[in-house]
Amino acid sequence: MGQYTPPLRDMQFVLHEMLEVEKHLKKLPQHAEIDAATIDTVLEEGGKFCAEVLFPLNQIGDREGCKRNADGSVTTPRGFKEAYERFCADGWGSLGGDTEFGGQGMPHVVSSAFMEMMNSANQAWTMYPGLSHGAYNALKAFGTPEQKKTYLPKLTSGEWTGTMCLTEAHCGTDLGLLKTKAEPNTDGSYSISGTKIFISAGEHDLSKNIVHLVLARLPDAPQGTKGISLFIVPKFVPKADGSTGARNGVSCGSIEHKMGIHGNATCVINLDNAKGWLVGTPNKGLNAMFVMMNSARLGVGMQSLGLAEVAYQNSLAYAKDRIQGRSLTGPKNPGKPADAIIEHPDVRRMLLTQKAYVEAARAFTYWAGLAIDREHKHPEEKIRKDNADLVALLTPVVKGFITDNGYESTTLAMQVLGGHGYIAEWGLEQYVRDARINMIYEGTNTIQALDLLGRKVLADMGAKLMKFGKGIQDLIASHAATPEMKEFTDPLGALLAEVSKLTAEIGQKAMKNPDEAGAAAVPYLRIIGHLVFSFAWVYAAGVAMKKLAGASAADAPFYKTKLITARFYFAKLYPETAGLIKQARAGSAPLMELEAVNF
Numbered sequence: 001m002g003q004y005t006p007p008l009r010d011m012q013f014v015l016h017e018m019l020e021v022e023k024h025l026k027k028l029p030q031h032a033e034i035d036a037a038t039i040d041t042v043l044e045e046g047g048k049f050c051a052e053v054l055f056p057l058n059q060i061g062d063r064e065g066c067k068r069n070a071d072g073s074v075t076t077p078r079g080f081k082e083a084y085e086r087f088c089a090d091g092w093g094s095l096g097g098d099t100e101f102g103g104q105g106m107p108h109v110v111s112s113a114f115m116e117m118m119n120s121a122n123q124a125w126t127m128y129p130g131l132s133h134g135a136y137n138a139l140k141a142f143g144t145p146e147q148k149k150t151y152l153p154k155l156t157s158g159e160w161t162g163t164m165c166l167t168e169a170h171c172g173t174d175l176g177l178l179k180t181k182a183e184p185n186t187d188g189s190y191s192i193s194g195t196k197i198f199i200s201a202g203e204h205d206l207s208k209n210i211v212h213l214v215l216a217r218l219p220d221a222p223q224g225t226k227g228i229s230l231f232i233v234p235k236f237v238p239k240a241d242g243s244t245g246a247r248n249g250v251s252c253g254s255i256e257h258k259m260g261i262h263g264n265a266t267c268v269i270n271l272d273n274a275k276g277w278l279v280g281t282p283n284k285g286l287n288a289m290f291v292m293m294n295s296a297r298l299g300v301g302m303q304s305l306g307l308a309e310v311a312y313q314n315s316l317a318y319a320k321d322r323i324q325g326r327s328l329t330g331p332k333n334p335g336k337p338a339d340a341i342i343e344h345p346d347v348r349r350m351l352l353t354q355k356a357y358v359e360a361a362r363a364f365t366y367w368a369g370l371a372i373d374r375e376h377k378h379p380e381e382k383i384r385k386d387n388a389d390l391v392a393l394l395t396p397v398v399k400g401f402i403t404d405n406g407y408e409s410t411t412l413a414m415q416v417l418g419g420h421g422y423i424a425e426w427g428l429e430q431y432v433r434d435a436r437i438n439m440i441y442e443g444t445n446t447i448q449a450l451d452l453l454g455r456k457v458l459a460d461m462g463a464k465l466m467k468f469g470k471g472i473q474d475l476i477a478s479h480a481a482t483p484e485m486k487e488f489t490d491p492l493g494a495l496l497a498e499v500s501k502l503t504a505e506i507g508q509k510a511m512k513n514p515d516e517a518g519a520a521a522v523p524y525l526r527i528i529g530h531l532v533f534s535f536a537w538v539y540a541a542g543v544a545m546k547k548l549a550g551a552s553a554a555d556a557p558f559y560k561t562k563l564i565t566a567r568f569y570f571a572k573l574y575p576e577t578a579g580l581i582k583q584a585r586a587g588s589a590p591l592m593e594l595e596a597v598n599f
């Protein structure tokens with residue numbers, strides 16, 4: 001089954017020593033009372049739930065998968081329902097929910113950390129409550145007061161779960177093509193008909209009701225994305241008193257057989273004159289859906305962070321235990337017939353790559369969580385706006401860069417185990433399979449790259465990017481008097497300068513030929529990912545260096561390890577940026593020259 005231990009020490013380093021969350025939360029009236037000790041208690045108890053309840057179900061879920069029964073109901077794997085009941089009863093589902101709807105009002109940064117642990121323990125299970133968060137956010141932003149009153153408390157408590165019904169057989173990326181219809185009824189509701197595919201958590205036995213958020217077209221709606229509206233379609237229509245009423249015309253036609261996340265039911269959802277209610281303005285459904293998608297995109301980054309962490313833990317334990325061959329510099333363990341494989345430089349490369357990616361991703365995603373708290377709850381408008389800009393800029397990077405690295409990390413973890421990594425009983429191959437979907441759904445990573453370069457960078461002439469750049473320059477300046485930090489700050493400064501030049505060049509070329517942006521986008525996202533991770537590693541190294549000076553013998557190894565990992569990152573992973581910059585500069589001609597017919 002493998003092992004999972006919540007990485008509390010590193011989580012605390014990021015939250016308390018790097019981000020100083022308590023200090024920032026004090027400035028948000030809603031969270032002014034939250035202190036470091038409360039956060040630590042939540043993480044410790046939440047970590048126990050993840051390690052003791054969710055993790056033991058991970059392999060079971062993979063092996064058993066979900067079953068669609070003859071009546072269209074879906075049975076989740078053994079233990080999933082009981083774990084969900086406990087999750088709700090112990091209040092974990094309502095952790096980050098707003099107090100006005102029955103939630104505990106914990107800041108996003110804290111619930112993000114909890115989400116990391118849930119995903120390490122069991123991504124497929126975590127997707128059931130995870131999708132409810134997206135539905136909650138969209139309804140909170142665009143729902144009527146009545147809709148909020150009916151749905152948000154139930155989504156908060158976990159009594160009901162949510163889904164996101166966008167994709168149809170002929171359209172996933174290009175939602176402008178969707179065909180599902182919504183006909184108005186005389187009572188103000190709509191009759192929704194069509195077929196959605198690939199709907200995560202679309203049908204299951206965990207909750208009493210499922211709240212589908214469905215994209216559909218009104219009669220005479222304009223073609224394309226300007227004619228899409230968003231509807232609530234509950235599995236059971238709520239009665240006036242809030243209890244569940246009649247069964248609605250929404251059902252699961254089948255469940256997909258897929259590569260990973262077997263414990264999560266990926267459903268074909270048939271809508272047969274299902275009763276639905278409009279959310280927000282007619283034909284503006286995509287705006288509402290983007291609220292849900294942005295929240296989900298950050299959540300997908302969190303899924304890959306969680307998987308990379310648990311895969312790393314297992315490959316590390318194996319590398320310390322497995323003996324094969326002798327160290328090149330002479331026996332490290334002469335009493336045994338061979339040395340542990342962790343003594344071999346290339347095994348260390350695989351372990352340190354995972355570690356450097358995981359720890360930077362943790363710092364990045366928790367920072368994003370805090371930025372979301374500041375975006376929504378800071379009393380000063382300028383700070384809210386600055387944080388909103390940074391979150392908008394970096395959401396595609398959280399999704400794209402962390403999920404690409406998550407797949408690489410889980411593959412490396414499998415490689416550390418050699419042939420045993422490929423054998424199901426060790427669990428590593430499941431992580432590789434589970435991690436692969438994260439690069440595809442919520443907008444493929446190509447779409448994230450186009451969003452970053454097109455909408456977030458070029459559309460505002462680099463204004464948001466410059467805001468982020470200013471933060472980088474300030475960090476570098478703060479270390480100007482510390483020569484020991486130069487080995488970290490120099491490459492960060494050099495990459496920032498390259499990014500400014502490259503962005504201007506691509507912008508110029510794209511004005512003449514839009515394919516230039518399309519051709520540069522994917523390497524560009526990876527370059528920006530490294531800019532963010534370089535920033536994170538400079539930040540972490542700066543904190544570690546300071547703390548090391550006064551650290552106890554017990555604490556010193558942690559800070560030394562941070563510095564060594566930062567050095568590894570800049571020596572072995574950061575250099576990838578030079579090749580990526582060349583790729584991004586190589587333009588569209590090498591891709592577009594070949595006629596489609598001649599491929």
Ligand SMILES: Cc1cc2nc3c(=O)[nH]c(=O)nc-3n(C[C@H](O)[C@H](O)[C@H](O)COP(=O)(O)OP(=O)(O)OC[C@H]3O[C@@H](n4cnc5c(N)ncnc54)[C@H](O)[C@@H]3O)c2cc1C
Pocket residue numbers: 164165166167170171172173174197198199200201258266437440441442443444445446447
């Ligand atoms: C397990 C699983 C769970 C899912 N869960 C949900 C869910 O809960 N709800 C939901 O609505 N959907 C869900 N999806 C659907 C998922 O979001 C889509 O599969 C994804 O967005 C891609 O759409 P597509 O499959 O139609 O691929 P397509 O859109 O056909 O894309 C095919 C390829 O072309 C590329 N491409 C397409 N357009 C462009 C472009 N303009 N520029 C450059 N490249 C482009 C894509 O990047 C991709 O590589 C899920 C899918 C899976 C497999």
